[in-house]
Amino acid sequence: MSKKLWTAKVREAWQRNLPIEKLLPDTQPAYVASWIYVFGVLTLAAFSIILISGLALAFAGPAWYHTSSFGHWVNSLHFWSVQLFFVFMVIHLWGKFWMAAWRGKRLMTWITGSIAFVASIATAFTGYLIQTNFDSQWIAFEAKDGFNSVGIGAFFNVTNLGQMLLLHVAFLPLILGAITFVHVIMVRKRGVVPPIDADENNTKVDSK
């Protein structure tokens, strides 16, 4: 009877696909033992600092950091967390490429991860446009031509500070956060991809 309820269906699908043991594991395959594996979680850690420092900047307004030394420091936190975010993410992406991490029905994990990379570039770009300093004047002037040349500039106007500010603060982080959430869920659901050279003939079943 309860199976007909949408809520019950969603709950059962969730339990079937992503039980709590998968979501919060206390074991993982023995091959997950390389420093390359830390760059995914480091990217998430940098993203969390970007969100917190960005929230502080958003509360005080886009011009605050020009006149407050504390504000400038918060801006520095935001700046360096973005730089590290991209360093970690690019290493993570290269690592996953060399592992051919899309194997074993993990195509959507790769797709969501690479979309997150592209979305991150768009989000960072709008951040550079709302610095309200010379750099943002220059970037707006230079970048408008590329977007205008393919018609995107007609509705994504990089010289419109208000539009870029809202997109950077209210829209793009939500999109990026949502894609990242789906990506992480996919990783937990499918598990970490097995080594390229491992197969059923050379993998001993765990005795525990």
Add this chain to the structure above:
Amino acid sequence: MRKKLNSKEVFDTKPWSGKLREYDIIKEGVIAVVVVSLLVVSLSFLFGSPDEKTLTFRGWAQSNSDNFYATTVQELAGTSTSTTYGRPYNSNGDGLNVGPLFLQKWAGVTHRVTPAKDFVIKPLTLEVQPVEVAAALATWKSATSAQKTKWASNLDNAITKKDGKVMAVPAGDFGPVPALAKGLTEMAKSGALDAALLSQGGFFQTDSTKQILFFGDGAYLDDAGTAANLQGGTWGMMNETGRYPGQAWLWLYSFWYQIPPFNNSDSHPIGANADAYIMFIMGALSLGLVLMPLIPGIRAIPVRIPIHRAIWRNYYANEGIKPRKD
């Protein structure tokens, strides 16, 4: 019909049944946040962050009044970059195209900018002007379009002949244009133009399109970009002011601007439409990245080039796993 999976593909799909190791996902997350926080705080204290002050029309008119004056004349003559730009600002040009795709033209005018009116006449009208400027404004407003263009073009050409030296220009048939250009230059020098362009006659304003376009018509912004090593031809899209890392992740986008035919605007059709071609190329490459696992050849690279032997070297060594033959 669904493709039948081989035994390796089936193996990769199944939940891992081999050896396990202990893993504390919460602890890993907490340590990652602590380590990255310490790194970020250290970098912020050590290096701070860039924040070059904005350029202003006041700074432009004070440091290079001849260029500001000449640019104002170009706005009135209709020869400035903004006036001839086309979409999305006006219909005075078709913009760029890739083959038969005129996307810039098709997108239409969505942020109308009329430089002569928006950059010169309207700001002058917002202020109480000296008698000669007020009289020039009245003369300009009552003249025909053809007459306006003739006056401003005469002065524009005369300034060009004198290599931009306004004081060297002899008297000519310029109508009210010299008084208007001088009036706007004086207004800019005082800082009043910054306020007038910002307010656009209203109270709230969050759109800086007109200011950026006006800046781009003159030499002031361009010279500042060159001095800061930010020009597109020198990887400027990924540079930052001062000695700070910029948007290094835009390296591939910047790369195309460094090589022919993209770096030669006289080369047709690609160089002359480089912005559009590069946007298409980057769009295609981004799509290629997202769909890489579906591209034959590229998806086989990580299997063929055995960097994975280094990534999983301990596991392979402990389990005695040799490279696969297939």
